Amino acid sequence: MPSLAFLPPFASTPLARTEVLTSHQSLLPLTAEGLTFRTGDRVLVDIETLSIGSSGATMILGPNGAGKSLLIQLLHGLIVPTTGRISFGGRPIDTAARKRQAMVFQRPVMLRRSVASNLGFALKAQGVGRAERAERTARLLVEGGFEKVADQPARTLSGGEQQRLAMLRALSTEPELVFLDEPTSSLDPQSTLAIEEMVARAVKRGVKVVMVTHDIGQARRLGHEMIFMHHGRLTEQTPAANFFDQPESAPARDFLAGQILT
Numbered sequence: 001m002p003s004l005a006f007l008p009p010f011a012s013t014p015l016a017r018t019e020v021l022t023s024h025q026s027l028l029p030l031t032a033e034g035l036t037f038r039t040g041d042r043v044l045v046d047i048e049t050l051s052i053g054s055s056g057a058t059m060i061l062g063p064n065g066a067g068k069s070l071l072i073q074l075l076h077g078l079i080v081p082t083t084g085r086i087s088f089g090g091r092p093i094d095t096a097a098r099k100r101q102a103m104v105f106q107r108p109v110m111l112r113r114s115v116a117s118n119l120g121f122a123l124k125a126q127g128v129g130r131a132e133r134a135e136r137t138a139r140l141l142v143e144g145g146f147e148k149v150a151d152q153p154a155r156t157l158s159g160g161e162q163q164r165l166a167m168l169r170a171l172s173t174e175p176e177l178v179f180l181d182e183p184t185s186s187l188d189p190q191s192t193l194a195i196e197e198m199v200a201r202a203v204k205r206g207v208k209v210v211m212v213t214h215d216i217g218q219a220r221r222l223g224h225e226m227i228f229m230h231h232g233r234l235t236e237q238t239p240a241a242n243f244f245d246q247p248e249s250a251p252a253r254d255f256l257a258g259q260i261l262t
């Protein structure tokens, strides 16, 4: 799935059309009720209620196929739920408010443009004017250590560099909320550390992070809250301080104990 954080977001969800969020209202808490996603007779996501608060990093853990990616795609608005209501700050979201959230995917997909232009394009999509765009792009290139490769086609960067650029691009628009779908799963330890540092800095600046990971160590390092999913369901949502020592649900206990979940 390409990183679409820089593209105009989907304009609609199957939600109530009244009282949408306005630009000065917070996106958070992010809540969902009766959220399902089905294909044919398969129920891939089935979540009664979910509420994600405004601070820190919420990590979504669970075995392969648990529905973690689908859940954040639903929350981000990339796919439409079969049933249910997703609210931001208690209200449905509109196109303008949706631009205040971003997403980074497992495999970074760069535009066929230079490194600098990948950043500039994201800002343009947010309506940032030419002069400010140039100034902010220059600043971002320095921040990300990309000055020397600013004019290089982004697709010729290494996988780790592309993912750092994807993160930088997603954060460049100063979103309130960022969804990260296993952004380090194909990276080496050094590149993983670089991404984790970007995540930690963003959280420190007040960006809300909702991140899918398989890596229990990473969840410990970054997470303030843990959500565990199994078979499309949310089995628990627990503060990080409790989760690793006292997981509430049997699937989470087994997962943390290294058992294979069926």
Ligand SMILES: Nc1ncnc2c1ncn2[C@@H]1O[C@H](COP(=O)(O)OP(=O)(O)OP(=O)(O)O)[C@@H](O)[C@H]1O
Pocket: 039, 044, 062, 063, 064, 065, 066, 067, 068, 069, 070, 071
């Ligand atoms: N767009 C889709 N249409 C139909 N089925 C899908 C779609 N996307 C995912 N699935 C199926 O839904 C299930 C959950 O997929 P999902 O990618 O959300 O799992 P995950 O928990 O993120 O797994 P992993 O850790 O392996 O990435 C899988 O069985 C997958 O094949």
